[in-house]
Amino acid sequence: xxALFRKELLDVLRDRRTLFSMIVVPLVAFPAIxxxxxxxAKRGITKIQSETLRIFVPAQxxxxxxxxxxxxxxxxxxxxxxxxxxLTASVPAAxxxxxxxxxxxxxxxxxxxxxARRRIREVLQKHKEIVIRRQLEDLGVPPEILSPLxxxxxxxxxxxxxxxxxxGMFLGYILVIFMFTSAMYAAMDxxxxxxxxxxxxxxLSAAPYRRNVVMAKISVVTLVAVVTSIILVIGxxxxxxxxGAGLFGEEIPGGMTLGLxxxxxxxxxxxxxxxxxxxxxxxxxxxxxxxxxREAQSYLSPLMILVILPAMVTLMPGGSDLGWWKSLVxxxxxxxxxxxxxxxxxxxxxxxxxxxxxxxxxAVALGIAVFLFQREEILFRx
Amino acid sequence: MTVPTxxxxxxxxxxxxxxxxxxxxxxxxxxSFEARPGEIFALLGPxxxxxxxxxxxxxxxxxxxxxxxxxxxxxxTQHPDQVRRVLGFHPGDxxxxxxxxxYEMVTVFAELAGHDRREAQKKAWEIFDQLGxxxxxxxxxxxxxxxxxxKSAIARIMVVDPPVWVLDEPALGLDVPTTxxxxxxxxxxxxxxxxxxxxxxxxxxxxxxxxxxxxxxRGTIQAMGTMEDLRRSTHKTRLREIFLSLIKLEAPxx
Ligand SMILES: Nc1ncnc2c1ncn2[C@@H]1O[C@H](COP(=O)(O)OP(=O)(O)OP(=O)(O)O)[C@@H](O)[C@H]1O
Ligand SMILES: [Mg+2]
Numbered sequence: 224x225x226a227l228f229r230k231e232l233l234d235v236l237r238d239r240r241t242l243f244s245m246i247v248v249p250l251v252a253f254p255a256i257x258x259x260x261x262x263x264a265k266r267g268i269t270k271i272q273s274e275t276l277r278i279f280v281p282a283q284x285x286x287x288x289x290x291x292x293x294x295x296x297x298x299x300x301x302x303x304x305x306x307x308x309x310l311t312a313s314v315p316a317a318x319x320x321x322x323x324x325x326x327x328x329x330x331x332x333x334x335x336x337x338x339a340r341r342r343i344r345e346v347l348q349k350h351k352e353i354v355i356r357r358q359l360e361d362l363g364v365p366p367e368i369l370s371p372l373x374x375x376x377x378x379x380x381x382x383x384x385x386x387x388x389x390x391g392m393f394l395g396y397i398l399v400i401f402m403f404t405s406a407m408y409a410a411m412d413x414x415x416x417x418x419x420x421x422x423x424x425x426x427l428s429a430a431p432y433r434r435n436v437v438m439a440k441i442s443v444v445t446l447v448a449v450v451t452s453i454i455l456v457i458g459x460x461x462x463x464x465x466x467g468a469g470l471f472g473e474e475i476p477g478g479m480t481l482g483l484x485x486x487x488x489x490x491x492x493x494x495x496x497x498x499x500x501x502x503x504x505x506x507x508x509x510x511x512x513x514x515x516x517r518e519a520q521s522y523l524s525p526l527m528i529l530v531i532l533p534a535m536v537t538l539m540p541g542g543s544d545l546g547w548w549k550s551l552v553x554x555x556x557x558x559x560x561x562x563x564x565x566x567x568x569x570x571x572x573x574x575x576x577x578x579x580x581x582x583x584x585x586a587v588a589l590g591i592a593v594f595l596f597q598r599e600e601i602l603f604r605x
Numbered sequence: 606m607t608v609p610t611x612x613x614x615x616x617x618x619x620x621x622x623x624x625x626x627x628x629x630x631x632x633x634x635x636x637s638f639e640a641r642p643g644e645i646f647a648l649l650g651p652x653x654x655x656x657x658x659x660x661x662x663x664x665x666x667x668x669x670x671x672x673x674x675x676x677x678x679x680x681x682t683q684h685p686d687q688v689r690r691v692l693g694f695h696p697g698d699x700x701x702x703x704x705x706x707x708y709e710m711v712t713v714f715a716e717l718a719g720h721d722r723r724e725a726q727k728k729a730w731e732i733f734d735q736l737g738x739x740x741x742x743x744x745x746x747x748x749x750x751x752x753x754x755x756k757s758a759i760a761r762i763m764v765v766d767p768p769v770w771v772l773d774e775p776a777l778g779l780d781v782p783t784t785x786x787x788x789x790x791x792x793x794x795x796x797x798x799x800x801x802x803x804x805x806x807x808x809x810x811x812x813x814x815x816x817x818x819x820x821x822x823r824g825t826i827q828a829m830g831t832m833e834d835l836r837r838s839t840h841k842t843r844l845r846e847i848f849l850s851l852i853k854l855e856a857p858x859x
């Protein structure tokens with residue numbers, strides 16, 4: 224068994240596709256996603272917010288005070304005599320007055336139009352307050368009546384939990400998919416790969432027990448999946464340390480910290496392990512049925528969708544409100560438990576159900592894979 | 606009956622495949638022979654005769670549909686694990702790991718056969734020396750020539766040196782000097798008392814190496830014996846003529 228394991232490890236660790244999907248992809252995934260997101264978020268928002276926008280305003284009818292406020296809000300007024308039919312890309316909004324009614328016309332399909340509308344609304348709000356304040360003064364009422372109560376918000380959630388909320392949404396989802404992908408390449412390499420190169424016959428005639436041959440293969444594929452997940456987490460930590468503040472800095476004072484305590488890590492690892500065995504067994508079983516790489520890929524790629532769908536549930540708003548049965552659905556249970564652990568609101572019931580069902584699925588999948596691998600109709604199909 | 610505890614015994618072996626297009630394929634249909642220690646037994650036959658299938662069953666890669674096969678006294682169906690411990694199989698053309706070096710493959714398979722790693726490593730270098738593989742011993746086999754790969758595959762069996770050698774077309778695609786080296790290794794094994802069963806398409810090789818020859822066609826053995834036996838029964842002298850006459854018996858010209 225040791226020699227078998229060594230052989231499979233030597234072999235698969237030189238497969239470029241496996242190495243790439245096990246090390247390179249998970250390591251750069253989070254830095255790329257977060258770097259990209261914060262870059263575009265920052266650039267897009269600051270750019271539009273600091274930009275001078277042009278709006279149409281009739282030559283007459285708008286009080287001077289409003290005009291001034293508009294200009295202070297970085298809006299450039301383009302005089303116009305008749306009502307425009309359409310707004311242009313360079314002038315995405317217009318302000319018209321009909322008696323006491325102000326109408327804001329804007330291009331809701333453009334970001335500039337939205338931004339111009341926001342600024343105009345703020346200006347009109349200010350103008351309204353000034354008008355009310357003036358009228359109250361005329362009546363001799365103190366202006367404090369305008370703000371009878373004050374509202375102050377404080378976010379008491381720890382940095383860890385804020386971080387966990389964001390991480391939990393994505394990490395479970397991405398983890399599941401990445402583990403599946405790297406394990407897929409390893410599984411194909413060690414099964415159809417051997418068939419295509421005709422080394423499988425040598426292996427089967429040399430290793431006394433066929434059961435050990437599959438077990439060694441599944442162990443190595445499991446290892447690949449686990450390493451993938453560890454590297455993914457390392458990539459996440461690195462990107463949080465160096466780029467997290469850039470993305471969340473404003474909302475989360477002091478920047479993000481990665482709230483992965485030793486306990487959380489251990490709890491995650493305990494469910495990750497049977498899940499990796501499950502994925503490895505399923506993929507080895509399917510790949511050893513195929514006659515060629517091509518065929519294996521055409522079986523395993525659709526399976527990917529079956530995996531993505533349940534994992535995606537954790538990304539949805541109501542995803543955490545499903546009943547206890549969600550802890551029994553393969554893939555869904557694991558990506559959901561990661562979310563629970565990272566968001567620090569783990570329910571012991573769902574953890575128990577998830578761990579139990581994951582172990583069960585792993586055992587069943589392993590059993591089926593071992594059984595199929597011993598059948599020559601599966602291994603030597605013409 | 607008593608089964609000899611050495612060599613290979615094949616009794617009325619049948620191997621059928623269920624093929625989607627062709628229906629039931631009788632790849633091997635009632636084959637019996639024995640190969641004894643210190644003997645080289647050659648299977649000859651046209652393409653599709655069933656040689657590879659026969660060797661795969663002996664090597665426990667495939668299970669027999671009917672009949673019995675014993676290797677060193679072990680039944681391949683009941684004790685495949687024991688059979689695998691006493692047999693080395695070479696599956697023809699490829700059968701080498703492209704990303705492993707000859708050195709890695711040879712030592713891993715020696716370990717699989719239960720050999721001590723240190724000793725296997727030492728022996729590997731001696732054998733590489735003998736086969737002229739020393740220079741490429743640490744180069745991935747994907748980068749080696751056909752001959753170097755074939756020799757690595759033979760080296761894999763030589764290091765383990767099991768009592769039974771099963772070789773499917775061991776000289777496939779080899780030049781004359783390389784063929785000579787591989788053939789010498791096979792003759793050496795015979796000298797050491799190993800049982801060797803091989804298949805080949807070269808009449809010359811069969812004549813040069815084999816103590817006994819079986820000519821197969823369409824899953825059955827048409828004739829079997831020493832060269833002398835075959836000459837006597839077919840009244841022909843050259844193996845090529847003998848071979849063709851035996852094949853023609855079964856396959857009328859279209
Ligand atoms: N797994 C399989 N499924 C279906 N048919 C098979 C299978 N393996 C072999 N056959 C068929 O069995 C027959 C014998 O094949 P085999 O490979 O044993 O011939 P061979 O004598 O080794 O031929 P060659 O000289 O070409 O190597 C062929 O008709 C082949 O198509
Ligand atoms: Mg053949």
